[in-house]
Amino acid sequence: MDLTDSQQAILNALIDGYQSTESPMTGEEIAEAVDRHPGTIRNQMQTLKALDLVEGIPGPRGGYKPTTNAYEALDQQDLDEADAEDLTVARDYDRVDVTVEVIDFLEVNHPDECNAEITFTDPVDVEVGDPIAIGPTPHTGLVVAGQITSVSDDRTTIELDVARLEAPLEA
Numbered sequence: 001m002d003l004t005d006s007q008q009a010i011l012n013a014l015i016d017g018y019q020s021t022e023s024p025m026t027g028e029e030i031a032e033a034v035d036r037h038p039g040t041i042r043n044q045m046q047t048l049k050a051l052d053l054v055e056g057i058p059g060p061r062g063g064y065k066p067t068t069n070a071y072e073a074l075d076q077q078d079l080d081e082a083d084a085e086d087l088t089v090a091r092d093y094d095r096v097d098v099t100v101e102v103i104d105f106l107e108v109n110h111p112d113e114c115n116a117e118i119t120f121t122d123p124v125d126v127e128v129g130d131p132i133a134i135g136p137t138p139h140t141g142l143v144v145a146g147q148i149t150s151v152s153d154d155r156t157t158i159e160l161d162v163a164r165l166e167a168p169l170e171a
Contacts, residue, residue, distance in 0.1 A: 003073060003074075006034075006036075006044065007044060007047070007048060008074065009034045010030060010034055010036075010041065010044050010045075010048065011048065011053060011054075011066065011070050011073070011074055012074065012167075013025075013030050013033035013034050014030055014054065014064055014065070014066050014070070015066050015070060015071065015074070015167065016033075016167065017029060017030070017033065018065050018066055019167070023061065023063075024057040024061070024062055024063030024064055024065045025063045025064055025065070026062075026063040026064075027041045027042050027045065027063070027064070028041075029063070030045075030064065045064055048070075051069075051073075052067055052069050053066065053067055053069050053070040053073055054066055054067060054070060055067055068105070071105055072104070072105060074142075089124075089132065089133070089134050096124060096125075096126075098120045098121070098122060098124050099120060099121040099122065100118060100119070100120060100121075100134060101119045101120060101121050102117075102118070102119040103116055103117075103118055103134065103137075103144060104116065104117045104118075104119070105162075106159075114162035114165055115149075115159060115160065115161060115162060116144055116146070116159070116160045116162050117157060117158070117159050117160075118134060118144075118157065118158050118159075118160060119156060119157045120156050120157070120158075121156070122156065123154060123155035123156055124155055124156070124158070125155075126148055126151060126155075126158060127148065127151065128148055128149060128150060128151060129147060129148060130147070130148045131145070131146070131147055131148075132145065132146065132147070132148055132158075132160065133145040133164075136167075137167075141167050142165070142166070142167040143164070143165070143166050143167070144160065144162055144164075144165055145162070145163055145164040145165075146160045146161045146162040146163040146164065147160065147161050147163065148160055148161075149161050
């Protein structure tokens with residue numbers, strides 16, 4: 001999915017705000033975060049809702065919240081634009097020189113139950129049970145960390161029980 005720079009900025013602001021407060025963001029809050037007019041944000045939100053990237057929440061405590069598709073769209077877009085040097089993979093605190101092809105979140109609705117499938121361009125030397133960290137991704141600064149739960153026979157795909165998911169990485 002090709003998103004404009006403005007749409008990416010709006011989704012990033014929405015995801016960051018939603019993750020930090022665990023509540024919907026108003027159009028005014030998003031407008032302030034991306035330095036745009038609230039009317040512009042409302043127009044963009046209609047498009048993003050039609051693309052099933054945001055959900056409108058009615059009521060006095062309403063606003064917008066990102067859908068699972070929003071996370072996937074941003075991650076896919078970021079990985080499409082990334083160079084091999086842009087993502088770092090670390091296993092047992094050692095950097096691993098591999099190229100991440102795709103990060104696919106199998107569940108992201110609840111951080112305590114999040115799983116991801118990571119596909120590499122070449123086989124990786126990892127084992128089930130290894131701790132691993134991947135990122136930060138370009139643009140969003142997403143870092144995915146957790147424990148490997150399965151490794152494909154060709155060693156190019158792993159499943160990860162995500163223990164930490166942050167964008168941007170905080171020390």
